[in-house]
Amino acid sequence: MKTKVVIRRLSTGVPGLDEILGGGLPEFSFNLIAGPPGCGKTTLAHQMMFSLATPERRALYFTVLGEPPLKMLRYQQQFDFFDNDAIDHAIRFVNLSDDTLGGDLDLVLQRIVKEVESFNPTLVFVDSFRSVVLAGKHNENPHNALQQFVQQLGMAMTSWQATTFLIGEYFTETDPNPVFTVSDGLIWLRQSVVRNSMVRKIEIMKMRGQPTLPGLHTFRITRAGIEVFAPAIAAPTREFEFDTPDSSPRPRARMGIPRLDDMLGGGLPRGYSLLVAGPSGSGKSILAAAFLAEGARLGETGVIAAFEQRPSHARSPDLAALIKSGRVGLVDSRAPDLSLDETLQLLLAEIRRLDATRVVIDSLSGFELALAPAFRDDFRENLSRMVMALAASGVTVLMTSELEDRYTDLRFSPYGTAFMTDAIIVQRYIEVDSRLLRVIGVVKVRASAHSNELRLFSIDDAGLQIGDRLPEQEGLLGGRPTRKDSPATGVIDADDPSSQPAALR
Numbered sequence: 001m002k003t004k005v006v007i008r009r010l011s012t013g014v015p016g017l018d019e020i021l022g023g024g025l026p027e028f029s030f031n032l033i034a035g036p037p038g039c040g041k042t043t044l045a046h047q048m049m050f051s052l053a054t055p056e057r058r059a060l061y062f063t064v065l066g067e068p069p070l071k072m073l074r075y076q077q078q079f080d081f082f083d084n085d086a087i088d089h090a091i092r093f094v095n096l097s098d099d100t101l102g103g104d105l106d107l108v109l110q111r112i113v114k115e116v117e118s119f120n121p122t123l124v125f126v127d128s129f130r131s132v133v134l135a136g137k138h139n140e141n142p143h144n145a146l147q148q149f150v151q152q153l154g155m156a157m158t159s160w161q162a163t164t165f166l167i168g169e170y171f172t173e174t175d176p177n178p179v180f181t182v183s184d185g186l187i188w189l190r191q192s193v194v195r196n197s198m199v200r201k202i203e204i205m206k207m208r209g210q211p212t213l214p215g216l217h218t219f220r221i222t223r224a225g226i227e228v229f230a231p232a233i234a235a236p237t238r239e240f241e242f243d244t245p246d247s248s249p250r251p252r253a254r255m256g257i258p259r260l261d262d263m264l265g266g267g268l269p270r271g272y273s274l275l276v277a278g279p280s281g282s283g284k285s286i287l288a289a290a291f292l293a294e295g296a297r298l299g300e301t302g303v304i305a306a307f308e309q310r311p312s313h314a315r316s317p318d319l320a321a322l323i324k325s326g327r328v329g330l331v332d333s334r335a336p337d338l339s340l341d342e343t344l345q346l347l348l349a350e351i352r353r354l355d356a357t358r359v360v361i362d363s364l365s366g367f368e369l370a371l372a373p374a375f376r377d378d379f380r381e382n383l384s385r386m387v388m389a390l391a392a393s394g395v396t397v398l399m400t401s402e403l404e405d406r407y408t409d410l411r412f413s414p415y416g417t418a419f420m421t422d423a424i425i426v427q428r429y430i431e432v433d434s435r436l437l438r439v440i441g442v443v444k445v446r447a448s449a450h451s452n453e454l455r456l457f458s459i460d461d462a463g464l465q466i467g468d469r470l471p472e473q474e475g476l477l478g479g480r481p482t483r484k485d486s487p488a489t490g491v492i493d494a495d496d497p498s499s500q501p502a503a504l505r
Contacts, residue, residue: 013051
């Protein structure tokens, strides 16, 4: 029986790229990095080159530009990954502009072969390969000439055991092109402008010999270079203390608000996701802050993703102090092109950094507005994926959601997220004697008994205070308490199914 050839995978040095490649870049592969102008092709190539190149594993970078490589390097050296000491030792730049002017691809190939034999690299880059293609069009049969050139170049690089990258400006992957066929890997970069946001995405269209993550993945170009936001895999990152083989009850996380733990049946089960829904000003953020503060009091760390107002000493002094002390991590991105995958990566990074057990997202309404417009259409689907990924990380999650105060409508979120969560707390207003009062109730706690009482609560300097339950003879209609026997349309009578909303029947 023949032994299988083992293909070594190279780490690209680009955060998130190895994950979507399926574990790294196959050594000695022949790859194309394609996309429109300005999408980050050269930056991606340089970042991989500076990460991989060493005196023992040298890189040769061919430029086919009308300007000298020095001008390109002037801009690329602004990135943190650029290492000036590597130039001419581990990395050499060669300009092929003069060789391509005549349009003879054979001469271009001869020059490449000569430089490779002289420098003996294990990494070869040709930027921009599109310029080589355009130069070859002077030939009587440009398509065949290009196909022959690409095949010869690919075979030569494989025989020299070089991992090769062709960088080119291509606008569509549907055009018949021999480069697409011959290449082992095809990395396509895209960008689009939607309103005031620039959204960049990367797709691994082809990578022979290994499974890649399908689809488009967002990435960002920063001073550090390119960072790809690979989708989080829903796999546990810590041992769950509450996953026991026996039937013992799941441990509970205390909420930090008197009486609320009793309403939840003893606290929120650890590892659960909780949705706190209510109208503006009803106390959702105060409840979320108390949840994190109680965790800190018990020695737990937490993370809050703030999408409405950054926690400040004036608004939430206790939470601001916890953030300042490092016991609560803050995710507070104000980027106009924010994606859900990027937000999730920021959250998971903070969870790992602090070994956090509690996470707050405040609020889903602000989160949707913070996302780039291109990502809002799939918000519900992506939100479901985020909730599952956070649950798999072993944290207990609390999310707040703005709720339009309708008393005969049982929707708890405009995103249809109620089914995703394990528990729901609803906050609402009622009008009594020309005063607005607040009520709170537990709608569900999955696989656990909980209170079905609606209780009055108030907010003072000490936080949220839960009081007595609403009198049994009163129901809710249009924000006003009404007696159960009131003939007014819309009163919910527990003994009369016809008076109940359709969702309850």
